[in-house]
Amino acid sequence: MHLFSKKAAKKMAAYQKELIETHYQEVDNMYRQMRGWRHDYRNHIQTMKAYAATENWDAIRHYLDLLDKDLTTVDTVIKTGNAMTDAILNSKISLARSKDIQVIADADIPVKLNSSEIDLCCIIGNLFDNAIEASLQLPKEKRLIRIYMDMKNTQLYISFTNFTAGKKLKKQGNLFKSTKGDGHGLGLIRIDDIVKRSDGYISRNSEEGAFTTEILLPQL
Secondary structure, X not given: XXXXXXXXHHHHHHHHHHHHHHHHHHHHHHHXXXXXXXXXXXXXXXXXXXXXHOOOHHHHHHHHHHHHHHHHHHXXXXXXXXXXXXXXXXXXXXXXXXXXXXXXEEXXXXXXXXXXXXXXXXXXXXXXXXXHHHHOOOOHHHOEEEEEEEEEOXXXXXXXXXXXXXXXXXXXXXXXXXXXXXXXXXXXXXXXXXXXXXXXXXXXXXXXXXEEEEEEEEOO
């Protein structure tokens, strides 16, 4: 029993270390993006000041149109209606895109959640990390993660789909066999524990070229 406890504690410590490293990458990437935006902002101001000095109003209008189009194209902010969900989703989207992974997200949480927001962020974070890890096995042009979140009657529906290298994963009990290691398995178990405790439902489906996780969490 003592040996089992030491082994479990060692696994959990490794898993927590991995989570900390991932969080650091996310914060560092968002900081780099903010520095980039600040640098670009200064350049845009200087360009428009130069046009204004020569009273070239047509050029300024054209430049503003280009900026508006560019901002629309690069805007990655997800607004679900839930602050903590927004924070974890935007953080993970930033991390994924820094690794050349395309993310398509449609998430809407129009009601106040009765389930723990910490639990929800744990679910989303683990699902996202798993999807990112699988996506990195693919060429850049094939990396894609699709996310959908919305209310279905009185339940919160969460769906994560990512492209895979084409091999159908083998199932071990209620989980699919992990190729990442013990930390990955702990993340999956953590998700299942939260769903079970919430009297929810989870489904995992591995097909040739894609892996999908669907979750329902009761909100009444």
